[in-house]
Amino acid sequence: MSSPALQRSAARPQPRSALTEVELTWIEKRYEQWIRFGRMATDRIINRRTRIVGFRPGTTFAFVRWLSNDFGTVHSSIDIVTAVKPGEAYTTLPFVRPGGEILLHIEGWPKVAQVLQAIDAVEAAGVDPCDASPDHWRHVCNRLSAGMPARAYTAERHAAWLRRKALEA
Numbered sequence: 001m002s003s004p005a006l007q008r009s010a011a012r013p014q015p016r017s018a019l020t021e022v023e024l025t026w027i028e029k030r031y032e033q034w035i036r037f038g039r040m041a042t043d044r045i046i047n048r049r050t051r052i053v054g055f056r057p058g059t060t061f062a063f064v065r066w067l068s069n070d071f072g073t074v075h076s077s078i079d080i081v082t083a084v085k086p087g088e089a090y091t092t093l094p095f096v097r098p099g100g101e102i103l104l105h106i107e108g109w110p111k112v113a114q115v116l117q118a119i120d121a122v123e124a125a126g127v128d129p130c131d132a133s134p135d136h137w138r139h140v141c142n143r144l145s146a147g148m149p150a151r152a153y154t155a156e157r158h159a160a161w162l163r164r165k166a167l168e169a
Helices: 002-011 110-124 134-145 155-168
Strands: 022-027 031-037 042-045 051-056 061-069 072-082 091-093 096-107
Touching: 022 042, 022 072, 031 110, 061 110, 072 134, 096 134, 110 134, 134 155
Parallel strands: none
Antiparallel strands: 022 031, 022 051, 022 096, 031 061, 042 051, 061 072, 072 096, 091 096
């Protein structure tokens, strides 16, 4: 029989970790989840197919999910998310605990491929996608959803974002 003190401590809600955790599963050519970009704070291997990565609050990352069967791709999506602090509002996402601020959510392989190209273009401009303006990722999402091309993210746009961010601080 447990003590009353132990029962009281078990009944209290436990504070959640400050990290946003993403569960990644990899079953070759069937079910693949991966991080396209993001600065991981932790990386925990659960088994040979599953691992859990953690991101500190304020970190932006891209989470790609792809699923197929014998006839081809069943589902593909990409989410660009900013990890939130404990107590901040967030949106839940599959495999992301507790959730985050969603900057971009796109489904369907042709559009996912366009987002991956947009990420490559940001890197080609000499900017780490983690550091790009959140507004750029929202812009890419809105333009692709409307079937229109997104504006390029340039070094000049990035410099403007950094100046605006410095003014807000």
